[in-house]
Every structure is written in C-alpha cells, then in structure tokens.
Amino acid sequence: MAALTKLTTNINLEMSGDTKRYLVSAKQGDKATRFIVAKLLNNGEPYTIPTGSRAVINIAKPDGKHVYNTCTYSGSDVTVELTNQALAASGTAYCDIEIRTSDDSQIITSASFTMEIEKSQRDENAILSSNEFTDLENRIKGHIETIENTDAAVKKAELARVTAENARVKAESERAAAEKSRQENENTRIQQEKQRQQDTSQAVKNAEDATTATKQATKDCKEVTDRAEDALQNQEQLEATLNTATQIRQEVSQMQSAVEEAKKQVEQDKKDIDDTIQNSLLASAEKILESVQDYFNRAEALYSSMYLDCDGETPYLRTVTPIFIDGATPQVRRANEGVDFDGGTPTSRQLAV
Structure with a gap:
C-alpha cells in the first residue's frame, strides 16, 4: 500500500520577539502527514x-x-511532527520551540507563533483531545x-560479590593450609x-688441613718447576745456537752461489767489452x-767544375751583352755568376766583378 505524501510547512523563527501569527495552518484530526520545519534565527x-x-515543541x-513533544534537528533547522493529539482540537494553537542541553x-x-487548526467535518466526539508529553514520556522511559x-x-x-x-x-x-605447611617447613x-x-665447621x-697440604705441595711443585725451567732454558739456548749455525750455513751457501753467478757475469761482461772495443775500432x-773518399770525390768534382762561357758576338750586340766567366762550383753556379767580364766596344768596354 502506497504511503500518503507528507506536507511540510517551512517557517523562519527568531529566538526572541513578539508572537508571529498565522505562520502555520493545519486540519483537525490529521495524523503523521503534516510537518513544520522551523529555521531558528538570531537577529x-x-x-x-x-x-x-534536545529540541522540544510546546503547543x-x-x-x-498541552503537547510537549521531542523534535529532530540539523544545524539550525528543527523538524516538528504535528501528531494526532497536536491537531485534536480546532482553533488557534500557540506554539514555541525550546532547546535544552543534555543535562x-x-x-x-x-519566539511564539500561532497555528490555525481548521475544524474537521468529522464527529468531534470521535476525536478525543488529551495532553501529550512525548518528551517527558521518552525521558521517563529512559x-x-x-x-x-x-x-x-x-x-x-x-x-559477583x-x-x-x-x-x-x-x-x-x-592460606591456612599454606601457613601450616610453612611452619612445618x-x-x-x-x-x-x-x-x-x-x-660447615667440619x-x-x-x-x-687441605690448604696446609696444598701449600706444601705448591712449594714442592715450585722447586720442581724452577729446575725444569732451568733445564728448559738451557735446551732453548742450545736450540737457538743450532738454529743460528744452520742459518749461517745457509747464508754462506747462498753467498757462494752469488759469487759463482757474479764470476760468470764478469766473464760475460769482459767478452762484451772486448767485442764492443773491436767493433768500435x-x-x-x-x-x-x-x-777520405768523400773529400777525394769533392776535390775531383771541384776540379772538373771549371768552365768558360765566351761569346764573341757582333759589334752591335757586344754593346749590350757581356761575356760571362763562371769559376764557381756546380752547386752554386746557378746562384752566383762568378767573374763577370765585358769585352764590348772600345768606347764602352768595362770590367765588372
């Protein structure tokens, strides 16, 4: 079966001030269908x-x-359910909302506000009005x-006690048994x-007695130990001397081997020196x-390098072309012309070096 739609009336309610009239209207005898959402304001x-x-509605x-019922709230919004008893009597109802701490x-x-409850056409005798205190009932129940x-x-x-x-x-x-056992113990x-x-005394x-005997045994043992240490020391000295002799023998043997090697090296070095001297000479x-061969070749080349370049040109050309005699070596002949001789005309003959 589908539930009826719930009708909600939203109102703004200051925490102080005059009574607000005609904020809410409802119908006599309605049940679980009408709600008021009051937003509490402070200025x-x-x-x-x-x-x-706790939020409580007073009607x-x-x-x-009277009706004194608990309400739900969220933030500053208080939701009031208009119960069957809240709407049992028609006319003007005066309401306010109070907030209480838990203790x-x-x-x-x-501030107070009025709610107009319109008369229902049902028989009023069928709607019995009485006081309703759900808040007190809930607290008493608690x-x-x-x-x-x-x-x-x-x-x-x-x-538990x-x-x-x-x-x-x-x-x-x-404990008594334990005390008895403790006394016996x-x-x-x-x-x-x-x-x-x-x-302990014994x-x-x-x-x-054992300590006295131990002291005597300790004394005897010390004497034996001293003799043993002397003998051991003599043995250690003999062993040390033998070890030293053995080491010296080994060192002498190593030195003999080194001498043989040195002798062989000296003979080899002497042979190498002789070969080096012979090869150097x-x-x-x-x-x-x-x-010497190089000097000879150079002298021969110098000897054969002398030449004469003579031009007996015509009297006309002789005025401008000299005769060149170059006595230089072949290596410098192209760079140094040597002796420059001009046998030109009688009037212009010159000698230039």
Whole structure:
C-alpha cells in the first residue's frame, strides 16, 4: 500500500520577539502527514543548535490542553511532527520551540507563533483531545530503563560479590593450609640449619688441613718447576745456537752461489767489452775511409767544375751583352755568376766583378 505524501510547512523563527501569527495552518484530526520545519534565527543569522542538545515543541491547544513533544534537528533547522493529539482540537494553537542541553542545565526558547487548526467535518466526539508529553514520556522511559539496567547491574554485582566471597573463603582455607605447611617447613629449615652449621665447621677444618697440604705441595711443585725451567732454558739456548749455525750455513751457501753467478757475469761482461772495443775500432776506421773518399770525390768534382762561357758576338750586340766567366762550383753556379767580364766596344768596354 502506497504511503500518503507528507506536507511540510517551512517557517523562519527568531529566538526572541513578539508572537508571529498565522505562520502555520493545519486540519483537525490529521495524523503523521503534516510537518513544520522551523529555521531558528538570531537577529537574522542562523542559530546553530549545539550537538547533544534536545529540541522540544510546546503547543497550547485551543481546548486548553498541552503537547510537549521531542523534535529532530540539523544545524539550525528543527523538524516538528504535528501528531494526532497536536491537531485534536480546532482553533488557534500557540506554539514555541525550546532547546535544552543534555543535562537540562541550560534552556533557550524561541519566539511564539500561532497555528490555525481548521475544524474537521468529522464527529468531534470521535476525536478525543488529551495532553501529550512525548518528551517527558521518552525521558521517563529512559529513567525506567536506567533503573532496570541498574537493578540488573546490582544483581550482577551481588552475584559477583558472592562468587568473590566464596573465592575468599577458599583462599583463606588455602592460606591456612599454606601457613601450616610453612611452619612445618620452617621447623625443617631450622634443623637443616643446625646440621649445616655442624657440616660447615667440619668442612672449614677439612679445608684448612687441605690448604696446609696444598701449600706444601705448591712449594714442592715450585722447586720442581724452577729446575725444569732451568733445564728448559738451557735446551732453548742450545736450540737457538743450532738454529743460528744452520742459518749461517745457509747464508754462506747462498753467498757462494752469488759469487759463482757474479764470476760468470764478469766473464760475460769482459767478452762484451772486448767485442764492443773491436767493433768500435772497425767502425771508426770505416768512417775515416768514408770521409777520405768523400773529400777525394769533392776535390775531383771541384776540379772538373771549371768552365768558360765566351761569346764573341757582333759589334752591335757586344754593346749590350757581356761575356760571362763562371769559376764557381756546380752547386752554386746557378746562384752566383762568378767573374763577370765585358769585352764590348772600345768606347764602352768595362770590367765588372
């Protein structure tokens, strides 16, 4: 079955001021279908309800009866359900909303507003008006639950107390048995302590006798040890001397081997020196012969390099063309013309060097 649409009336409600009239209208006898959402304001600014507080609607019905119901809220918006009892009597109802802290130590109430409840055409005798205090009922119910919980807690605590008392009695019995056992153990300990003292005295005497014998044995042992150390020291000296001799022998053998090697190296070096001297003399002689041959070749070349270049041209050409005699070597003949002789005309003959 589909549910009926819920009708909501939104109003703005200052936390102080005169009564606001005709803000809400409803129909007598309606149930679970009409709601009011009141935005609480403080001088026009939203009044935020602290978390943990309670919101309550107070309604003075037209017939003089009252409604005191708990509301829900979010931020500064309070949602009021108009219950069947809130709308039981027709006429003008006066309402306000109060905010309470959880411990009721603080209370603040909004400005009042009126709600017009239109008369229903149903028989008024079928609609019985009475006081409705859901907030008080919820609080009483909470107290009853607290009392019931407390009673259950008391019973549980009493059961725990009885259990604890039984445990205490049992523990006391165990403690008494333990005390008896402790006393018996203490008597045994005293007897054992006496025996221990006797045993300790005898043990001390035995230890002193043993200490005396140990001192004598230690003295005898020290004498034997001293003799053994002397013998060991002599043996160590002999072994050290033998090791030194063996090492010297090894070193002499190594030196003999080194001498043989040095002798062989000297003989090889002597042979290499002789070969070097012989090869050096031969090479020097060959270089001297090469130098002499070179000087000879150069002298021969110088001897054969002399030439005469003579031109007996016509008397006309002789005025401008000289005769060249070059006595230079072949290497410089092209760079140095040597002796320059001009046998031109009788009037222009010149000698130029």
